[in-house]
Amino acid sequence: MKPYAEMTIEELHEEYMHLRKEYKKYQNMDLNLNMSRGKPSQKQLDLSMGLMDVLNSDADLFCEDGTDCRNYGVLDGIEECKDLIGDMMENRPDNILIYGNSSLNVMYDTVSRAMTHGIMGNTPWCKLDKVNFLCPVPGYDRHFAITEYFGIGMIPVPMSPTGPDMDMVERLVSSDESIKGIWCVPKYANPTGYSYSDETVRRFARLKPAAKDFRIFWDNAYGIHHLYDLDQDYLIEILAECKRVGNPDMVYKFASTSKITFPGSGISALATSSNNLEDIRKQLSIQTIGHDKVNQLRHVRFFGDISGMVLHMQKHAAILRPKFEAVEDILKKNLEGLGIGSWTNPKGGYFISFDTLPGCAKEVVAKCKKAGVMMTKAGATWPYGRDPFDTNIRIAPSYPPLEDLKIATELFSLCVKLSSAKKILDEKKAEAEGKEE
Amino acid sequence: MKPYAEMTIEELHEEYMHLRKEYKKYQNMDLNLNMSRGKPSQKQLDLSMGLMDVLNSDADLFCEDGTDCRNYGVLDGIEECKDLIGDMMENRPDNILIYGNSSLNVMYDTVSRAMTHGIMGNTPWCKLDKVNFLCPVPGYDRHFAITEYFGIGMIPVPMSPTGPDMDMVERLVSSDESIKGIWCVPKYANPTGYSYSDETVRRFARLKPAAKDFRIFWDNAYGIHHLYDLDQDYLIEILAECKRVGNPDMVYKFASTSKITFPGSGISALATSSNNLEDIRKQLSIQTIGHDKVNQLRHVRFFGDISGMVLHMQKHAAILRPKFEAVEDILKKNLEGLGIGSWTNPKGGYFISFDTLPGCAKEVVAKCKKAGVMMTKAGATWPYGRDPFDTNIRIAPSYPPLEDLKIATELFSLCVKLSSAKKILDEKKAEAEGKEE
Numbered sequence: 090m091k092p093y094a095e096m097t098i099e100e101l102h103e104e105y106m107h108l109r110k111e112y113k114k115y116q117n118m119d120l121n122l123n124m125s126r127g128k129p130s131q132k133q134l135d136l137s138m139g140l141m142d143v144l145n146s147d148a149d150l151f152c153e154d155g156t157d158c159r160n161y162g163v164l165d166g167i168e169e170c171k172d173l174i175g176d177m178m179e180n181r182p183d184n185i186l187i188y189g190n191s192s193l194n195v196m197y198d199t200v201s202r203a204m205t206h207g208i209m210g211n212t213p214w215c216k217l218d219k220v221n222f223l224c225p226v227p228g229y230d231r232h233f234a235i236t237e238y239f240g241i242g243m244i245p246v247p248m249s250p251t252g253p254d255m256d257m258v259e260r261l262v263s264s265d266e267s268i269k270g271i272w273c274v275p276k277y278a279n280p281t282g283y284s285y286s287d288e289t290v291r292r293f294a295r296l297k298p299a300a301k302d303f304r305i306f307w308d309n310a311y312g313i314h315h316l317y318d319l320d321q322d323y324l325i326e327i328l329a330e331c332k333r334v335g336n337p338d339m340v341y342k343f344a345s346t347s348k349i350t351f352p353g354s355g356i357s358a359l360a361t362s363s364n365n366l367e368d369i370r371k372q373l374s375i376q377t378i379g380h381d382k383v384n385q386l387r388h389v390r391f392f393g394d395i396s397g398m399v400l401h402m403q404k405h406a407a408i409l410r411p412k413f414e415a416v417e418d419i420l421k422k423n424l425e426g427l428g429i430g431s432w433t434n435p436k437g438g439y440f441i442s443f444d445t446l447p448g449c450a451k452e453v454v455a456k457c458k459k460a461g462v463m464m465t466k467a468g469a470t471w472p473y474g475r476d477p478f479d480t481n482i483r484i485a486p487s488y489p490p491l492e493d494l495k496i497a498t499e500l501f502s503l504c505v506k507l508s509s510a511k512k513i514l515d516e517k518k519a520e521a522e523g524k525e526e
Numbered sequence: 527m528k529p530y531a532e533m534t535i536e537e538l539h540e541e542y543m544h545l546r547k548e549y550k551k552y553q554n555m556d557l558n559l560n561m562s563r564g565k566p567s568q569k570q571l572d573l574s575m576g577l578m579d580v581l582n583s584d585a586d587l588f589c590e591d592g593t594d595c596r597n598y599g600v601l602d603g604i605e606e607c608k609d610l611i612g613d614m615m616e617n618r619p620d621n622i623l624i625y626g627n628s629s630l631n632v633m634y635d636t637v638s639r640a641m642t643h644g645i646m647g648n649t650p651w652c653k654l655d656k657v658n659f660l661c662p663v664p665g666y667d668r669h670f671a672i673t674e675y676f677g678i679g680m681i682p683v684p685m686s687p688t689g690p691d692m693d694m695v696e697r698l699v700s701s702d703e704s705i706k707g708i709w710c711v712p713k714y715a716n717p718t719g720y721s722y723s724d725e726t727v728r729r730f731a732r733l734k735p736a737a738k739d740f741r742i743f744w745d746n747a748y749g750i751h752h753l754y755d756l757d758q759d760y761l762i763e764i765l766a767e768c769k770r771v772g773n774p775d776m777v778y779k780f781a782s783t784s785k786i787t788f789p790g791s792g793i794s795a796l797a798t799s800s801n802n803l804e805d806i807r808k809q810l811s812i813q814t815i816g817h818d819k820v821n822q823l824r825h826v827r828f829f830g831d832i833s834g835m836v837l838h839m840q841k842h843a844a845i846l847r848p849k850f851e852a853v854e855d856i857l858k859k860n861l862e863g864l865g866i867g868s869w870t871n872p873k874g875g876y877f878i879s880f881d882t883l884p885g886c887a888k889e890v891v892a893k894c895k896k897a898g899v900m901m902t903k904a905g906a907t908w909p910y911g912r913d914p915f916d917t918n919i920r921i922a923p924s925y926p927p928l929e930d931l932k933i934a935t936e937l938f939s940l941c942v943k944l945s946s947a948k949k950i951l952d953e954k955k956a957e958a959e960g961k962e963e
Binding site: 126128129131134137138139141142144145146148150157158159160161162189190191193194197198201204205206213215216231234235238239347351352353354372375376377378379380381382383384 | 563574575576579582587594597631638650652672675676784790809814816817819820821
């Protein structure tokens with residue numbers, strides 16, 4: 090089929106009528122499918138059921154160093170867990186703080202602490218007239234929700250396949266003291282699946298911020314979440330690179346096991362410089378006596394070491410890969426060459442990013458919903474939930490079973506065609522009327 | 527033996543010399559005991575090992591309502607857990623929010639949220655010139671650490687066996703808009719073990735705060751932590767009483783299973799009015815997707831229901847009771863009638879509060895430490911760690927095995943005698959010299 094834009098009004102009208110009929114069929118199917126959130130599927134959760142067996146009442150719940158994991162204490166996390174997560178995050182165990190079940194919570198607390206107490210002796214952000222964050226777009230809605238909640242201004246920065254527009258990042262960060270942070274998902278980014286290039290990471294590490302308390306919020310949520318065994322993205326490790334170029338304190342790096350074992354019942358961690366850690370411990374020791382050490386031990390015993398974790402991730406990949414491929418195949422089959430949408434083909438992570446023609450995203454998502462398929466809200470990938478172009482849609486293929494996913498993606502591409510055909514048809518008609526007048 | 531104050535200088539000198547000899551003996555015993563923190567003992571932790579068995583890989587990890595506890599979601603906590611904790615806290619499940627592993631963390635977050643966003647539409651505390659909390663003393667050092675960390679002023683209010691001085695509380699709360707909260711441990715208080723009387727609770731519920739955003743921080747840490755089965759303290763439930771007298775939103779009530787199952791690996795909860803809950807959910811939904819539901823389910827399955835939990839607490843009591851009784855017996859045997867110290871005899875909780883003669887507490891704790899017994903730092907029970915009278919010492923009998931505890935308490939009472947004898951002797955000598963001159 091030729092691109093919609095090249096069709097005549099008649100051809101496009103016919104196509105549109107056909108699409109409407111197809112859409113009716115889906116409406117009659119009484120679908121109830123969800124592609125809205127990056128939730129692991131039940132099959133993926135089943136992979137970690139062994140986690141429930143490693144600690145039973147016969148188990149030794151003591152650490153190597155004699156710590157009884159059942160009692161109070163150990164603010165930083167148990168040593169063996171810092172070892173494991175250090176390997177996972179590619180950081181020294183000494184640079185790691187193990188937290189509770191949610192890295193989002195760690196990020197929130199990090200911003201909250203900067204608001205009330207400032208970073209390393211600098212003015213608390215709540216005492217400043219203006220605080221801004223850079224927000225690569227499309228990005229992660231829950232990041233933007235945190236900064237919005239604290240009244241922090243958000244400046245969108247365009248993403249490309251190599252990462253955020255670094256010219257813009259460098260210019261803004263070096264010139265504007267109100268810019269205190271940037272939200273990054275550097276690997277298999279949410280939602281594009283892009284991974285930052287070596288040059289991007291190097292340029293991040295070499296930033297010369299106007300604000301002494303500028304921090305990169307490096308949410309490495311998908312650090313080991315590959316879809317393939319050989320064809321993987323690899324990133325320069327940001328903490329090490331920052332240290333090498335004399336910027337050791339500029340990064341807070343976050344990760345969790347949410348999409349490794351059980352979301353909500355895993356462990357999260359922060360990796361950062363010893364200066365930052367010292368700053369953070371002062372607050373953390375007021376906030377808590379320590380996080381869940383039994384669960385830390387449970388994870389350590391379950392994986393053994395990082396190679397155990399990597400093997401485990403291959404099982405996730407075996408479930409996720411066919412889903413990503415199915416979505417990509419269906420999008421290609423239905424939309425390629427029509428000039429009405431583009432999408433990413435990530436090698437890892439949890440999302441595919443889709444761009445419609447300008448002004449179509451909301452309508453596509455609404456049409457999907459009306460036919461029983463829930464997509465992430467259009468606009469969600471932009472600060473304040475407002476996509477100025479109304480183009481970006483996040484596709485989350487992980488949760489539905491493969492067969493459901495296929496139906497949902499067929500419907501999704503149909504909705505893209507419907508909205509696009511309508512839009513182009515309207516434009517062509519308006520143009521034609523303009524000529525007649 | 528007669529009271530030290532009634533002894534002659536010679537008698538007291540002889541006693542002092544004898545005590546020094548005794549102290550030397552303890553120093554030679556090379557002790558290394560810890561009575562400093564309210565930590566459960568290993569035997570108590572062993573009581574909950576069954577918790578490790580209730581969920582294995584064959585277990586059904588779904589809630590009654592079909593929620594898969596292994597996946598994301600359920601901000602408030604699973605229904606069956608709200609049921610159980612509702613029974614534990616004597617509140618409706620609908621008034622309960624289940625949190626992570628630490629009620630201290632919940633309290634910190636509650637203060638932090640009030641600082642950055644205010645309570646129910648009121649001015650954020652960080653925007654106010656002055657914020658103050660009332661602090662019943664002696665009290666819990668970690669409470670005071672939170673308010674100190676946020677720069678909140680702390681006004682000590684004397685405790686009595688019926689609770690805080692309510693005349694003072696009423697006067698201050700109703701007249702001073704800068705007073706935004708009060709730290710309460712209403713039952714088996716930390717460290718006195720006192721429980722608030724019915725009148726005290728009623729007067730709390732009837733407070734008429736000058737500040738619209740005044741909240742009672744009701745840390746019911748020892749709600750079911752009785753030492754006896756029949757001789758228990760019982761409190762009027764504060765949320766219900768507040769609701770009855772038209773003050774429904776005035777209380778945040780906190781609790782956890784830290785001293786029921788495993789400290790650090792349990793669950794914590796907040797109970798409060800639906801207005802407060804709505805206010806809190808707005809923030810909580812930004813901070814996290816949800817807390818550890820698998821652990822919630824684990825606790826529900828382990829206890830079954832509240833009667834299971836009560837039976838479990840009786841096992842704790844059986845371990846703790848002899849320890850409390852041993853401490854009380856030894857204090858009585860060694861100190862009764864000497865006029866140099868007083869102590870509480872609680873029916874529950876984790877602490878005994880000891881008051882030395884004015885100016886002796888620090889020295890007693892230092893002497894204990896020098897002979898190998900770690901006590902809670904003197905002053906810790908007061909805001910900023912400063913006890914203006916230098917009298918209060920918190921005794922935590924739970925952690926050491928019974929035999930060690932007996933030795934530690936013998937040493938402790940010896941140190942009390944030593945410091946007191948020295949103090950009175952010095953006073954008597956100074957008095958005698960004064961007469962001679």
